[in-house]
Structure formats: C-alpha cells, structure tokens
Amino acid sequence: xxxxxxxxxxxxxxxxxxxxxxxxxxxxxxxxxxxxxxxxxxxxxxxxxxxxxxxxxxxxxxxxxxxxxxxxxxxxxxxxxxxxxxxxxxxxxxxxxxxxxxxxxxxxxxxxxxxxxxxxxxxxxxxxxxxxxxxxxxxxxxxxxxxxxxxxxxxxxxxxxxxxxxxxxxxxxxxxxxxxxxxxxxxxxxxxxxxxxxxx
Amino acid sequence: xxxxxxxxxxxxxxxxxxxxxxxxxxxxxxxxxxxxxxxxxxxxxxxxxxxxxxxxxxxxxxxxxxxxxxxxxxxxxxxxxxxxxxxxxxxxxxxxxxxxxxxxxxxxxxxxxxxxxxxxxxxxxxxxxxxxxxxxxxxxxxxxxxxxxxxxxxxxxxxxxxxxxxxxxxxxxxxxxxxxxxxxxxxxxxxxxxxxxxxxxxxxxxxxx
Amino acid sequence: xxxxxxxxxxxxxxxxxxxxxxxxxxxxxxxxxxxxxxxxxxxxxxxxxxxxxxxxxxxxxxxxxxxxxxxxxxxxxxxxxxxxxxxxxxxxxxxxxxxxxxxxxxxxxxxxxxxxxxxxxxxxxxxxxxxxxxxxxxxxxxxxxxxxxxxxxxxxx
Numbered sequence: 107x108x109x110x111x112x113x114x115x116x117x118x119x120x121x122x123x124x125x126x127x128x129x130x131x132x133x134x135x136x137x138x139x140x141x142x143x144x145x146x147x148x149x150x151x152x153x154x155x156x157x158x159x160x161x162x163x164x165x166x167x168x169x170x171x172x173x174x175x176x177x178x179x180x181x182x183x184x185x186x187x188x189x190x191x192x193x194x195x196x197x198x199x200x201x202x203x204x205x206x207x208x209x210x211x212x213x214x215x216x217x218x219x220x221x222x223x224x225x226x227x228x229x230x231x232x233x234x235x236x237x238x239x240x241x242x243x244x245x246x247x248x249x250x251x252x253x254x255x256x257x258x259x260x261x262x263x264x265x266x267x268x269x270x271x272x273x274x275x276x277x278x279x280x281x282x283x284x285x286x287x288x289x290x291x292x293x294x295x296x297x298x299x300x301x302x303x304x305x306x
Numbered sequence: 307x308x309x310x311x312x313x314x315x316x317x318x319x320x321x322x323x324x325x326x327x328x329x330x331x332x333x334x335x336x337x338x339x340x341x342x343x344x345x346x347x348x349x350x351x352x353x354x355x356x357x358x359x360x361x362x363x364x365x366x367x368x369x370x371x372x373x374x375x376x377x378x379x380x381x382x383x384x385x386x387x388x389x390x391x392x393x394x395x396x397x398x399x400x401x402x403x404x405x406x407x408x409x410x411x412x413x414x415x416x417x418x419x420x421x422x423x424x425x426x427x428x429x430x431x432x433x434x435x436x437x438x439x440x441x442x443x444x445x446x447x448x449x450x451x452x453x454x455x456x457x458x459x460x461x462x463x464x465x466x467x468x469x470x471x472x473x474x475x476x477x478x479x480x481x482x483x484x485x486x487x488x489x490x491x492x493x494x495x496x497x498x499x500x501x502x503x504x505x506x507x508x509x510x511x512x513x514x515x
Numbered sequence: 516x517x518x519x520x521x522x523x524x525x526x527x528x529x530x531x532x533x534x535x536x537x538x539x540x541x542x543x544x545x546x547x548x549x550x551x552x553x554x555x556x557x558x559x560x561x562x563x564x565x566x567x568x569x570x571x572x573x574x575x576x577x578x579x580x581x582x583x584x585x586x587x588x589x590x591x592x593x594x595x596x597x598x599x600x601x602x603x604x605x606x607x608x609x610x611x612x613x614x615x616x617x618x619x620x621x622x623x624x625x626x627x628x629x630x631x632x633x634x635x636x637x638x639x640x641x642x643x644x645x646x647x648x649x650x651x652x653x654x655x656x657x658x659x660x661x662x663x664x665x666x667x668x669x670x671x672x
Contacts, residue, residue: 164320167324167328168324171324171327171328171331174331175327175331175532177343178331178334178536178539179535179539261409266407271332272331273331273332273333273334274332276328276331276332277325277328277329277331277332278328279328280324280325280327280328281325281328283324284321284324284325287317287321319522319525323525323529326529327532330532330533330536334536341546341547341548341549341550341638342546342550342638344546345545345546346545346546346604346635346639347604349635350600350601350603350604350635351601353631353632353635354600354601354628354631359627386656389660390660400558401558404550404551404554404558405551422654423653423654423655423656424626424652424653424654424655425625425626425627425630425653426557426563426626426630426653426654427557427654429626429627429630429631429634430554430557430630430631430633430634432631433630433631433634433635433638434550434554434634434638437546437550437634437635437638438550445627447627449654450656450658451656451657451658454657454658455658458658459658486662486663487663489660489662490662490663490664
C-alpha cells in the first residue's frame with residue numbers, strides 16, 4: 107500500500123490485511139459478474155457476450171479518474187505507484203500467447219482463479235496448464251533470454267510516449283471506452299447466440 | 307422493451323458522467339502546470355534536516371567502494387561535465403531537471419546525491435525534488451569547488467596522524483586517483499564508461515519481479 | 516425539471532467535486548502552480564544580490580535574518596527581522612513577508628540555507644525575493660583540472 111502509506115504510517119499487518127480485503131472484494135466482484143463461466147469469457151472473442159470488455163474497461167477508467175483526482179487533492183502520490191517495465195518483443199509475444207490461451211481455455215489467470223475457487227474442473231485443468239507453462243518458461247529461460255529481455259523501454263506511460271498530459275489522456279481514453287461500449291452493444295446484437303447467453 | 311430502455315439510459319448517464327469527469331481532468335492538467343505536491347509545513351522540516359547533506363568525504367567513500375544504491379547527479383552544463391565530473395555521475399543540467407519529469411533521472415530506493423559547482427543550484431534542485439515528493443535526494447555540500455579543495459588539493463601535514471585521520475586521508479587519495487583516471491580518459495571512453503554505469507543502475511531499479 | 520430531480524444524487528456528487536476542486540485550486544498558504552516560472556530567476560542568477568547592490572536598490576527593503584549573521588547586516592539601514600528557519604511557515608511570519616511592499620532579502624551565514632528557503636518561499640508565491648550574499652561566484656568553478664595524459668586504455672568495466 108505504498109502510495110497510501112505515505113499519508114498514514116501503517117504497521118505491516120494492516121497493510122497486508124487491506125491487501126487481503128481488496129483481494130476478497132476483487133474475487134467477489136468477478137464471481138458475481140459471472141466471470142467464472144468460460145463461455146461468458148470466450149464470448150468476448152466470438153462476439154455474443156461483451157461483458158468482459160465493459161467490466162474491465164469501466165474498472166480501468168474509474169481507477170484512472172479516481173487516482174488522478176486523488177493525486178490532484180494530494181491524497182495519492184502518483185510517483186509512488188509502480189509502473190511496469192516495458193519490453194517490446196516480450197510484450198508482443200506474451201500477448202499473443204496469452205490471447206490465444208484466453209480464447210482456447212476460456213480463462214485468464216484472475217478469472218481462472220475465481221472459477222477454481224468454486225470448484226470448476228475446467229479451471230483446475232487450466233491452472234495445471236498455466237503452472238506447467240510457467241515451469242517451462244523458467245527451465246528454458248537461458249534460451250529465450252534474449253527475447254524476454256529485449257526491446258527494453260523502461261517504465262513507460264502512454265501519455266508520456268504520446269507527449270500529452272495525463273488529464274488529456276484520461277479524457278481520450280474515456281472517449282475511446284464509450285465508443286467501444288457502443289461497438290460492443292452492436293456486436294452483441296450482430297453475433298447473438300441466444301442458446302449460449304440464455305444459459306450463462 | 308421498457309426494461310431495455312431503462313438500462314440504456316443508465317449507461318448513457320454513466321457515460322456522460324465519466325466523460326464529464328475526464329473533461330475536468332483534461333482541463334485541470336492543461337491550465338495549471340506542475341507545483342509542489344508536499345505541503346509547506348511538511349516540506350520545511352525536511353529541507354532543514356541536516357541528514358540531507360553528504361560531505362565530499364562521504365561521497366568519496368561511496369565512489370571508491372562502488373556503492374550500488376547510490377546515484378550521483380551532476381547539475382552542471384554538459385560542457386563542464388565533460389571537462390571533469392565525479393566518476394560515475396550522471397549529467398542532468400539544472401534547468402533541464404526542473405523542466406523535465408524527474409522520474410527519468412531519479413532512481414527510487416537509491417540515494418540520489420546531487421551536486422553543482424557550489425552550494426546554490428544543488429540546494430535549489432533538492433528543494434524542488436523534495437517538494438515533488440522525491441524522498442531519496444541529498445546534496446553534496448560545497449559541490450565541485452569543495453571536492454577540489456578537500457579531495458584533490460588537501461594534503462596531510464604534521465608529525466603524527468590518528469587512525470581516523472589516516473582513513474580519511476586514504477579515502478581522499480583513492481578518490482583522487484579514481485577522479486584523475488576517469489577524467490583523463492579520452493572523451494569516447496568516458497562516454498562508454500558512463501553508459502555502462504547507467505545500464506547497471508537501471509538493472510537494479512526496484513519493482514515487483 | 517423532472518430530469519434534474521431524478522438525478523439529484525449524481526448531481527450533488529458532481530457539484531461537490533467541482534467545489535472541492537475550486538477550493539484546491541485557490542489554495543492559500545500552499546504552493547502555487549507553475550513551478551518552472553517561479554524558479555526562473557534561480558537559473559539566471561538574478562535572485563542574488565550583494566550588500567552593495569542591496570544598498571542601491573529602490574524601495575522599502577526588508578531583510579530576513581535566518582541566523583546570527585551580523586556581519587552583513589550591521590551596515591544596513593532598513594528593516595531587519597530575525598526569523599528562525601523552522602518558524603518561517605508560521606502564518607504570522609508569512610503574512611509579514613507577504614504584506615511587505617518592496618524587495619525582501621534572505622540573509623544567513625550559509626548559502627545553502629538561504630537557497631533552500633528562497634526556493635520554498637518563491638514556490639509559495641513570493642515575488643521580489645532575493646538572497647543576500649557577498650559571493651557572486653558561488654556557482655563558478657574555482658579550480659582547473661589537469662588531465663593525466665599518461666593514463667592507459669586498460670580500464671575495463
């Protein structure tokens with residue numbers, strides 16, 4: 107809880123407790139939105155159910171607006187928020203593998219975990235596959251190291267790369283989100299599969 | 307059908323609210339430019355704290371022991387920097403530092419020690435960085451002028467030398483030697499030495515692995 | 516009218532947010548925006564004045580003495596107020612400085628202290644603030660480096 111710890115000095119157990127509660131909230135939200143169903147998740151690719159993009163994009167822009175506003179009021183130090191490091195080659199290859207895996211398996215790691223917790227067998231198999239993949243990555247690392255570490259660009263933020271302010275980027279992203287929601291609605295009508303959507 | 311109409315309107319409302327908030331944020335960051343994010347009552351004790359100062363001897367110790375969690379930043383012009391600089395330091399001219407995003411230069415979790423020729427620019431920069439909530443920023447007291455006076459030009463005189471004085475003197479000699487070695491290199495080698503240091507520093511940057 | 520009534524909760528939230536933002540923007544006793552513009556005179560060194568220049572300066576001068584640095588001050592015939600550095604952000608002191616019409620100068624025995632406090636006060640909105648110093652060349656390098664041309668090329672990293 108780095109950024110908020112700068113406001114109040116928190117003992118470590120409290121830090122971890124808050125993290126636990128946030129995790130619980132996240133899992134709960136995923137499950138109640140129906141994300142434990144692999145058919146719902148795969149619907150994002152086939153077009154008959156676009157809930158995934160709506161939920162995740164909404165979450166992203168709410169978090170974006172919230173953190174910008176908190177930073178404006180001096181309650182959150184955006185400099186302390188961790189920004190992932192960007193490796194171009196690794197991101198592209200990893201993205202392709204992840205995308206293919208998502209569509210084939212019908213899960214991504216977070217939703218797979220929430221499905222696993224309600225006892226779904228396909229999630230268990232999916233997880234076995236995921237752990238195997240991680241193990242293979244570690245074992246073959248010396249061979250793929252160049253790809254994994256290549257194209258290093260540092261902790262890059264999109265608004266920095268585009269040369270615009272973060273506020274303007276927020277606004278553009280929200281605009282893009284709204285446009286995508288509208289497209290998603292259209293897609294749902296076009297690719298409707300009532301035989302599946304009625305069940306999930 | 308009525309159910310559908312209601313949900314559509316709620317979505318429209320949310321979209322409008324979100325777009326509105328986004329517009330506010332865009333306007334906010336366009337109108338006001340950067341300012342300090344720390345409050346004056348909090349910033350003042352921080353900048354009056356003597357712990358924000360390192361002496362040239364302490365910096366000398368860092369560079370001869372190749373201390374990893376230390377980054378030294380030179381605030382002078384590129385020309386002055388190329389003429390001579392403290393070995394291992396990075397050049398970020400003062401006017402560039404206050405114009406640009408310090409995240410490009412400041413390494414969180416390491417001690418960032420800044421220096422200029424004297425006492426002014428380094429301390430201005432320190433206040434600015436602390437005001438922008440960068441915590442690990444320190445000043446080398448006296449700057450390059452003090453470095454020359456103490457490290458490069460000092461000599462020991464007298465009959466006896468205490469153990470502490472001896473280690474101080476030794477440290478200065480080592481730092482002096484390193485300074486002369488690195489700064490006597492032809493420019494091309496100097497540049498590759500600095501590139502190396504920068505690459506090493508980047509690798510040690512923190513985060514969740 | 517009825518659409519407004521229906522959406523009252525949302526409108527209240529947005530209105531509160533706008534009010535909070537406006538309050539934050541006006542912020543008294545806080546740091547002002549436009550960091551770089553306020554720091555401009557530190558780049559051009561126009562915020563430094565020597566005692567001689569200070570004597571010749573027009574206007575009602577106020578000197579803030581930050582420590583027991585009497586040497587420079589004894590020559591001055593203008594208002595001198597002694598402030599301990601750590602009480603500089605107290606409202607009474609800030610008001611005194613703010614309300615003063617004329618150049619204000621910071622004086623102390625260490626350039627370090629004056630520089631830091633100058634930056635803090637300038638970023639709080641003070642214009643016409645100077646550092647009183649008798650060294651005009653603090654940021655000028657006073658030594659020359661003689662490279663050793665016998666250094667070989669065996670350094671490897």
